[in-house]
Structure formats: C-alpha cells, structure tokens
Amino acid sequence: MIYKFDELDSTNKYCLENYESLKDLDVVYALKQKAGRGRLGRSWESDDSIAMSIMLKDNLNYNLGLVSFVAAASLYNVIKKYVPYLSIKWPNDLLVKNQKICGILCQSKISNEGSKCLVVGIGVNTNNDKFSDELKNKATSLYIINKVKYNNKTIINEIINEFKQVYTSFLKGDNKYLSICRENNYLLDKEIEFEYQNKQLTGKVIGINDKCELLVKNENGVLELSTGEVLLKKSYFF
Numbered sequence: 001m002i003y004k005f006d007e008l009d010s011t012n013k014y015c016l017e018n019y020e021s022l023k024d025l026d027v028v029y030a031l032k033q034k035a036g037r038g039r040l041g042r043s044w045e046s047d048d049s050i051a052m053s054i055m056l057k058d059n060l061n062y063n064l065g066l067v068s069f070v071a072a073a074s075l076y077n078v079i080k081k082y083v084p085y086l087s088i089k090w091p092n093d094l095l096v097k098n099q100k101i102c103g104i105l106c107q108s109k110i111s112n113e114g115s116k117c118l119v120v121g122i123g124v125n126t127n128n129d130k131f132s133d134e135l136k137n138k139a140t141s142l143y144i145i146n147k148v149k150y151n152n153k154t155i156i157n158e159i160i161n162e163f164k165q166v167y168t169s170f171l172k173g174d175n176k177y178l179s180i181c182r183e184n185n186y187l188l189d190k191e192i193e194f195e196y197q198n199k200q201l202t203g204k205v206i207g208i209n210d211k212c213e214l215l216v217k218n219e220n221g222v223l224e225l226s227t228g229e230v231l232l233k234k235s236y237f238f
C-alpha cells in the first residue's frame with residue numbers, strides 16, 4: 001500500500017510509530033514534511049520535494065546496514081535520467097557535481113516481542129527553488145538544474161518500482177547494487193579526512209568492499225570504514 005499524507009513531521013517517524021499496522025514494502029509519503037530528519041539528529045529541509053519512507057519487515061536476516069546502499073543504487077537509477085551528472089557519496093548521499101540532491105536515512109526498531117522493522121527514508125530535492133543560507137551552496141534540486149517543475153508522484157512511483165526490483169535481487173544474493181555504488185563512487189581516488197578509532201586521519205579512497213565499507217589508503221595501510229562522516233580535504237575547494 002502507498003499512504004499519502006498532506007503533512008507529517010517526518011515520514012520515518014510516522015513509520016516507526018505505526019510499524020505494527022504497516023506491512024513489508026508499504027510506502028508512506030508526505031506532501032509537506034515539517035521536521036524531516038537526517039542522521040545523528042540533523043535536520044532535512046523539504047519544500048515541494050519528495051519525502052518518503054519504505055517499510056521493511058520481512059526477511060530481515062541480512063546485514064541491515066546494506067539496505068542504505070540498495071536504496072542509493074535504486075535512487076541512482078531513477079534520478080540519473082533527470083540530471084547530467086550524478087554520483088553516490090558514501091555512505092548515503094547522491095550528488096550532482098558537489099551538491100547534494102538526495103539523502104537516505106535508514107532506521108530500525110525492535111519491538112518488545114522481538115519483531116523488527118527497518119524504515120528506509122528517502123528525501124529527493126525535486127521542486128525546491130531555494131535552500132536556506134546554510135545549504136544554498138551545498139544542495140541542489142531538479143528544478144534548480146533543469147528549470148522544470150516535476151510531478152512528485154510520478155518520481156515516487158519510479159523510486160518504489162526500482163527499489164522493489166533492486167531489493168528483491170539483493171535478497172536473492174545479487175550484488176548489482178554494489179556495482180552501481182562502486183561505479184559511481186564520488187569519493188574514488190579523492191583525499192579525505194575522517195575519524196577512525198577516535199583519531200582524525202587523512203587518506204585516499206581506493207574503493208568499497210563487499211561489506212560496503214569504504215577502503216581508504218594511508219601510511220598505516222588500508223583502513224575499512226564501516227560508517228561515519230568523511231570530508232573531502234580542503235584542497236578540493238580552492
């Protein structure tokens with residue numbers, strides 16, 4: 001089922017609060033999201049853009065962290081039709097050149113009875129015509145790029161169909177999603193700054209392994225980053 005709301009605080013929050021009544025692969029979207037969330041409690045701006053969440057309840061016997069990459073690959077396949085350049089910035093952003101156009105937030109919940117769910121939250125900047133001062137250089141939208149307003153429902157349906165296909169083959173063991181993340185890895189060959197075991201380090205990105213960890217080479221060898229924030233070294237912004 002697809003549930004549409006005129007307004008919600010956050011589609012992810014709605015799914016987590018109502019997970020008992022939602023079924024596997026149900027989708028919740030809101031025309032207006034008032035308090036969208038990013039990772040680590042950060043906020044997500046939505047303005048005539050796509051805010052949707054996909055509920056996953058069945059077959060959750062895999063590494064749940066991989067679903068964020070399944071979602072990134074699905075979004076890549078849909079959004080690349082609308083923009084000239086698109087890449088995936090590990091772990092969960094889609095960028096047009098250096099500007100973010102989609103974000104993904106996966107959140108899981110385990111009930112008292114032990115059943116669990118995973119909510120895949122997806123934000124796509126479709127018709128936003130501006131962003132806050134903080135974001136205006138860091139974010140972009142389909143409208144800002146193409147000067148065309150899009151039908152959000154059409155793109156939501158494309159995302160649902162693509163996600164279902166990529167996710168179904170992921171469940172069967174196919175790792176095409178991983179190839180898409182590798183082939184369009186924004187960070188590949190770039191020097192980054194990152195935190196590792198409470199230390200601030202730098203290194204060069206050399207790939208993504210089968211567990212979707214980012215491989216970074218520096219004087220200590222090759223490190224595998226499983227999560228976290230990576231920043232490009234300042235020299236990229238001259």
Ligand code: BT5
Nearest residue numbers: 010011012036037038039042044045052103104121123139
């Ligand atoms: C994300 O977090 O990118 C995850 C965004 C997920 C949003 C969806 S919308 C539907 C569902 N319901 C929710 O409540 N959330 C999900 P993160 O990597 O932590 O990035 C957050 C940061 O991105 C913010 O701190 C801003 O710097 C920036 N940001 C906020 N809104 C943005 C936007 N619309 N476009 C680009 N960047 C944005």
